[in-house]
Amino acid sequence: MTESVLLSRVELEDSHTLTVYEKNGGYEALKKVLGKVDPEELVEEVKSSRLRGRGGAGFPAGVKWGFVDKNSPKPKYLACNADEGEPGTFKDRLLIIKDPHQLIEGIIISSYAIGVATAFIYIRGEYHNEADILEGAIDEAYKAGYLGKNILGRGFSLELILHRGAGSYVCGDETALMESIEGHRGNPRLKPPFPAAVGLYEGPTVINNVETLSAVPYIVNKGADAYTAVGTKESAGTKLFCVSGNVNKPGVYELPLGFPMKKLIYEVCGGISGGRKLKGVIPGGSSTPILLPEEIEDLELAYESSKPGGFMLGSGAVIVIDERWCMVKIAARLAKFYAHESCGQCTPCREGTTWTYKILKRIEEGNGRKGDPELLLDIQDNILGKTLCPLGDAAAMPIIAIVEKFREEFDRHIEEARCPF
């Protein structure tokens, strides 16, 4: 069995407390590097670990850190993305509830590596309990001298601010997240400039996901080589997979990257509930294209895995759908979500997502028209790649995949003027 990188303490009683964290190796990584290891060496270590961003995009974390101008005249910032709004995704929540100090230690080490004096955790507003747990852990860390001025007497200071979102999926986009921290509507910013150059308060800013930052203490403690010993060539380490939908044992599982999808569903998660047949798998959160049962044969869960059907690892959120479900209904529900969450700034996204939802709902209710599937694809083509932030792509990709892979269901709805399911 692979050694646990992220979940080694979650089964312990009171795992969220400083006492339990310290008793089980907590803050040792910080003590090892703070004031002793050159920040640049630390960035190199994370680069060699090949740790990739776990929020969905998979950009190498160390490389992102390396983009920050060391000699910036403006203050540098770090923001931990704990917005977790992608339907199907619930992994960061577990890390926050069960091991908040691991995340905080990851944030302190990362801030030291980048030269940050003020860091933020942007947590989704719905996570009340999680925000309370984090707030408690942050207080403990301040009192113990891990945060604040002159940490451990090693000359490095860091303020950590917990910032609650207020119910907006688009704020998971890094530029919208920054707008939200600055007290604005969560409208994404045009890139470039990228946040590493011009971010929060116009200073260089690094934005990393909860899971990414939580892996940092392990990498520092055990070294980059231990981390790369697990996983595949391009996907080092372990990843949290959160499985939901029609499986017997849904939940969060830490597995080495490269783990077979079929084994995850049929062995780790105990197979499809009720002994039913599999109809489709959304592999990495609601924005990733759905896969047919034949497309998950021999599919490895890794960033480099590619399938003609368009596999994306995304956030590692696997949604399993059994044979009973109408795919037009699934598409309509996804479309409703994106239409609701579009911030309205870009016309293709604002108009296209709402139009898409209306058409899908109409088809589902038995009022579909000949040519609707083509119209849906045409609208998606006018959203995809034509918006400021990735919400447009996130909205279009699942619809394209469902219309193309389940075309006969759309045709039947239209021909029979009803839902055949």
Added chain:
Amino acid sequence: MGKLSDTSINKIKEISRRYPTSESALLPALYVAQREKGWLAKEIMDEVADALDLPRVRVYGVATFYTMYYKKPMGKYVIQVCTNVSCMINGGEEIFGHLKKKFGIKSGETTGDGLFSILEVECLGNCGNAPVMQVNEDFYENLTIEAVDEIIDSLKKKK
């Protein structure tokens, strides 16, 4: 509606000192105001604007962008039910339909006695325990219609 208490105003000012700009404190400040008043009336948003020295229109713009700031009075218990895909395929729509029927109201509305508001919401980030709902700050997981009825009954008893 009445004015915000001095405690809330002081809390807002205290929060604003933690951030690099006072403007950044707007989201937490709106939470402070909502916690005291239950929702954000225009005159309350004006007070928040004044406390942070921001144009009032900036505060209205932000408050209306985010779904968790209530722009009208809500019930004592705000019940949010997720009907997104993972919840939907485990019965989330039926749960929400049941609540609509039980209370005779639509999403966003409040019962006549002011006790319950219901909201159909997007992913609550607890998909592995679907279907889920949130009542104020408490989560309820792996729901059935019977479980929902029990929860409502116990809330009614609490009043």
